[in-house]
Amino acid sequence: MEKVNIGIIGFGNIGSGVVKLLKKNSSLIKERTGIEICTRKIADINFKKNRGIKIDKKILTRDAREIIDDPQIQIVAELIGGIHPAKEFIINSLKKGKSVVTANKALLAQEGQEILKTALENGQDIYFEASVCGGIPIIKTIREAMLANRINYMAGIINGTSNYILSRMEEGLTFKQALIYAQKKGVAEKKPSLDIEGIDAAHKLAILGSLIFDIPLTFKNIYSEGISSLTPMDLKFAKEFGYTVKLLAIAKEDKGNFQFRVNPALISAKHPLATVRDEYNAVYIKGDAVGKMLFYGKGAGQSPTASAVLSDIIDIARNLKFETCGRITPITYYKKSYNVIPIQQLKGLYYLRIMAVDKPGVLAKISNILGEHNISIASVFQKGRNKAEAVPIVMMTHEAKEKDISEAIKKIDKLPAIKGNTVRIRVEE
Amino acid sequence: MEKVNIGIIGFGNIGSGVVKLLKKNSSLIKERTGIEICTRKIADINFKKNRGIKIDKKILTRDAREIIDDPQIQIVAELIGGIHPAKEFIINSLKKGKSVVTANKALLAQEGQEILKTALENGQDIYFEASVCGGIPIIKTIREAMLANRINYMAGIINGTSNYILSRMEEGLTFKQALIYAQKKGVAEKKPSLDIEGIDAAHKLAILGSLIFDIPLTFKNIYSEGISSLTPMDLKFAKEFGYTVKLLAIAKEDKGNFQFRVNPALISAKHPLATVRDEYNAVYIKGDAVGKMLFYGKGAGQSPTASAVLSDIIDIARNLKFETCGRITPITYYKKSYNVIPIQQLKGLYYLRIMAVDKPGVLAKISNILGEHNISIASVFQKGRNKAEAVPIVMMTHEAKEKDISEAIKKIDKLPAIKGNTVRIRVEE
Numbered sequence: 066m067e068k069v070n071i072g073i074i075g076f077g078n079i080g081s082g083v084v085k086l087l088k089k090n091s092s093l094i095k096e097r098t099g100i101e102i103c104t105r106k107i108a109d110i111n112f113k114k115n116r117g118i119k120i121d122k123k124i125l126t127r128d129a130r131e132i133i134d135d136p137q138i139q140i141v142a143e144l145i146g147g148i149h150p151a152k153e154f155i156i157n158s159l160k161k162g163k164s165v166v167t168a169n170k171a172l173l174a175q176e177g178q179e180i181l182k183t184a185l186e187n188g189q190d191i192y193f194e195a196s197v198c199g200g201i202p203i204i205k206t207i208r209e210a211m212l213a214n215r216i217n218y219m220a221g222i223i224n225g226t227s228n229y230i231l232s233r234m235e236e237g238l239t240f241k242q243a244l245i246y247a248q249k250k251g252v253a254e255k256k257p258s259l260d261i262e263g264i265d266a267a268h269k270l271a272i273l274g275s276l277i278f279d280i281p282l283t284f285k286n287i288y289s290e291g292i293s294s295l296t297p298m299d300l301k302f303a304k305e306f307g308y309t310v311k312l313l314a315i316a317k318e319d320k321g322n323f324q325f326r327v328n329p330a331l332i333s334a335k336h337p338l339a340t341v342r343d344e345y346n347a348v349y350i351k352g353d354a355v356g357k358m359l360f361y362g363k364g365a366g367q368s369p370t371a372s373a374v375l376s377d378i379i380d381i382a383r384n385l386k387f388e389t390c391g392r393i394t395p396i397t398y399y400k401k402s403y404n405v406i407p408i409q410q411l412k413g414l415y416y417l418r419i420m421a422v423d424k425p426g427v428l429a430k431i432s433n434i435l436g437e438h439n440i441s442i443a444s445v446f447q448k449g450r451n452k453a454e455a456v457p458i459v460m461m462t463h464e465a466k467e468k469d470i471s472e473a474i475k476k477i478d479k480l481p482a483i484k485g486n487t488v489r490i491r492v493e494e
Numbered sequence: 495m496e497k498v499n500i501g502i503i504g505f506g507n508i509g510s511g512v513v514k515l516l517k518k519n520s521s522l523i524k525e526r527t528g529i530e531i532c533t534r535k536i537a538d539i540n541f542k543k544n545r546g547i548k549i550d551k552k553i554l555t556r557d558a559r560e561i562i563d564d565p566q567i568q569i570v571a572e573l574i575g576g577i578h579p580a581k582e583f584i585i586n587s588l589k590k591g592k593s594v595v596t597a598n599k600a601l602l603a604q605e606g607q608e609i610l611k612t613a614l615e616n617g618q619d620i621y622f623e624a625s626v627c628g629g630i631p632i633i634k635t636i637r638e639a640m641l642a643n644r645i646n647y648m649a650g651i652i653n654g655t656s657n658y659i660l661s662r663m664e665e666g667l668t669f670k671q672a673l674i675y676a677q678k679k680g681v682a683e684k685k686p687s688l689d690i691e692g693i694d695a696a697h698k699l700a701i702l703g704s705l706i707f708d709i710p711l712t713f714k715n716i717y718s719e720g721i722s723s724l725t726p727m728d729l730k731f732a733k734e735f736g737y738t739v740k741l742l743a744i745a746k747e748d749k750g751n752f753q754f755r756v757n758p759a760l761i762s763a764k765h766p767l768a769t770v771r772d773e774y775n776a777v778y779i780k781g782d783a784v785g786k787m788l789f790y791g792k793g794a795g796q797s798p799t800a801s802a803v804l805s806d807i808i809d810i811a812r813n814l815k816f817e818t819c820g821r822i823t824p825i826t827y828y829k830k831s832y833n834v835i836p837i838q839q840l841k842g843l844y845y846l847r848i849m850a851v852d853k854p855g856v857l858a859k860i861s862n863i864l865g866e867h868n869i870s871i872a873s874v875f876q877k878g879r880n881k882a883e884a885v886p887i888v889m890m891t892h893e894a895k896e897k898d899i900s901e902a903i904k905k906i907d908k909l910p911a912i913k914g915n916t917v918r919i920r921v922e923e
Contacts, residue, residue, distance in 0.1 A: 086642060087642075090642055090644060090783070093644060094641065094642055096708065097708065097826065097828070194639070200781075200783070200784035200787065201787065202635055202638075202639030202640075205631075205634070205639050206631055206634075209631075209634060209805060209808075209809060210623070210631030210634050210802075210805050211631075212526055212804075212805055213516075213519055213523055213800075213805055213808065215519060215522060279525065335769075337769070337790060340766070340769055347788075353518075353519075354515050354519070354629075354797045354801035355628075355791060355792065355797070355798045355801040356797070356798055357792070358629065358789075358790060358792075359776075359788070359789075359790035359791070360788075360789055361788035361790070362784060362786065362787035363784065363786070368783045368785070369783065369785055372640070372781065373639075373784075375641075375642035375783075376639050376640070376642055379638075379641050384821075386821075387816060387817075387818035387821055388816075392815075
């Protein structure tokens with residue numbers, strides 16, 4: 066029986082989940098791998114919160130250096146999140162000859178290149194399955210199972226909070242009501258902006274985009290829009306056109322030009338992503354050999370994330386057993402530069418909702434502006450009649466340029482008969 | 495640059511697909527892994543068929559021994575299918591110190607234990623991702639990504655041909671019409687019985703069941719039923735009850751007792767498997783840590799299967815690069831024995847369709863028989879009225895024993911007012 070010692074930095078929700086899961090299933094893991102995973106030390110600045118597990122107090126420390134400097138510890142799990150001191154803990158662990166497992170998407174999306182380079186230089190592994198889509202093994206799938214494929218498209222529902230809120234909005238709640246409900250259910254944080262504004266999804270997209278396209282992608286090259294301006298009315302209209310609205314993270318390649326964006330999107334009700342509801346995540350991905358694939362599961366939560374952390378630990382433990390760190394190289398990108406298409410240059414179909422006072426000639430004025438910007442309408446309907454208040458005019462366009470759409474909306478919104486801002490949602494095919 | 499030599503036995507649809515994919519994406523694979531995969535020899539008994547690729551004739555041979563005996567070849571891909579001589583080719587390759595990749599589900603389901611044992615004894619790897627669900631990396635997911643999970647449930651649509659036929663039957667075709675259509679489209683074979691009678695799915699289930707439950711499962715312990723007795727009428731009625739009919743491969747564990755079966759099943763229209771259409775495959779699986787997961791993709795076809803074969807070859811090549819064969823042990827089961835619940839002892843919900851002449855008292859007689867067998871009805875409807883011909887009576891039961899259902903059906907079918915055999919479809923929750 067091989068024995069591998071791990072140190073856990075961060076004994077919060079995920080860290081304690083890993084310890085719990087290891088307690089529960091360590092005999093199973095031993096039987097399946099011949100490896101015993103021993104938790105040698107756990108570091109945190111505060112152990113007051115009851116984590117619901119009995120731990121020998123001798124293995125607890127308030128000083129992460131006790132883990133980083135311990136020559137007996139072979140794998141460090143960084144589970145504190147945030148940029149500092151997580152980055153320093155990881156870098157120092159790698160330099161001390163330890164492999165690292167992390168769930169820290171923000172850090173990898175922003176400073177990933179330096180971290181991966183440090184792992185490579187020190188001959189250590191760094192695995193980060195838990196950083197994207199919790200329990201869904203999407204990173205392993207891309208780095209191993211789809212390795213013989215050229216991938217040119219990926220669209221994912223990779224933020225569970227947003228998807229949960231959208232699921233509630235489909236049932237008629239407003240964004241605010243749905244957010245409060247999600248917070249009560251523990252699906253949204255008190256400060257929800259990272260999730261609802263698409264930032265968290267953009268962090269994960271930076272990691273996935275780098276892996277699928279072999280490029281050193283960083284977070285700053287990703288366009289992101291959140292869901293806070295959506296209304297249940299738009300979700301209802303989308304449904305009438307045969308679509309569902311989802312917050313998608315999209316990566317596309319076309320002849321060496323890349324698109325990376327997080328935005329609410331209309332997708333056909335028949336699309337495999339359309340039935341992904343509540344806090345579930347799913348990644349839809351196309352390989353040139355394997356075709357269309359979908360991976361679905363829980364993208365967050367203590368136990369699914371702990372499962373991903375532990376599978377990474379076991380993967381590295383297997384590498385340690387055979388002295389093969391670097392079996393999967395930490396730096397998976399070989400292309401040095403890449404061209405990202407600015408959002409204004411994109412082309413696509415659009416859903417537009419314009420709030421207009423119901424007067425003769427309004428639709429003609431709108432149509433004229435759209436025509437001037439080379440935007441042609443595939444279908445349009447106007448809901449209700451109300452001389453006093455504005456009523457929604459809903460349109461689906463044919464293919465149009467983002468820049469033209471933006472300029473047309475600006476002009477439309479200046480018309481006297483138009484109330485409020487026009488809502489524009491991209492259609493994803 | 496590491497160089498790994500492979501030999502391919504079987505230059506049919508899959509074998510030529512692997513060679514094509516390797517030609518297309520070998521530079522990509524080199525960049526991503528630092529490994530060059532070289533096809534050193536290809537064996538087949540017949541090279542007359544045009545495979546659409548240019549091959550140096552010097553690497554072709556009609557004698558598989560030229561591959562098995564070649565000391566330069568490190569990995570053998572067995573892609574001829576069938577039991578003999580595929581088994582001997584694999585065993586001899588392992589004994590000669592070569593690792594093996596195979597797509598041969600029938601062989602693994604029937605003689606897998608001997609083959610895995612030979613690999614273990616000879617310190618070689620045997621990988622078989624392509625044997626189950628083509629391009630979906632379900633084996634890698636179970637053996638690596640879900641390793642820290644105890645799995646107690648799996649349900650899969652793992653036969654593309656059947657699923658394609660059922661998709662056409664949902665549109666109104668009879669089974670025979672749908673089969674002929676599938677054959678024309680190249681989705682069903684001329685001799686389709688392996689696919690439509692559930693045998694192919696049972697082969698795959700034997701492989702997956704062994705992996706998820708750590709047991710030496712073989713094909714003969716799996717109950718299987720096909721789709722040939724289903725009618726479009728049943729699919730329509732199922733839909734009216736809010737269900738979809740799919741051919742499912744099911745593995746369940748309850749306190750050390752196992753169920754393994756392939757049968758048509760009613761699943762809720764909201765189940766993640768319900769929207770898997772046409773020739774697509776999907777596996778739905780529950781882990782105690784990770785929760786519910788779904789993996790969706792093409793389960794067959796030249797290019798998806800080649801993708802799986804090649805990802806296995808690369809995995810082994812990575813092991814060879816570091817001299818770590820056995821990193822994932824060939825024998826993944828540690829439990830020596832297991833108890834399979836006989837089909838007649840199962841409990842569940844059932845859909846029943848009884849064809850009865852529309853006479854007073856018939857429903858009462860049927861109800862009496864069901865009552866005598868402890869079967870209670872959740873809902874029932876009778877379609878149409880026709881004094882001359884039999885009309886369908888459709889029922890959904892509450893939980894009942896399979897044995898009771900079988901016996902009740904026997905009695906019901908003997909009633910003078912009953913025409914034809916009663917159709918019984920299990921409901922999967």
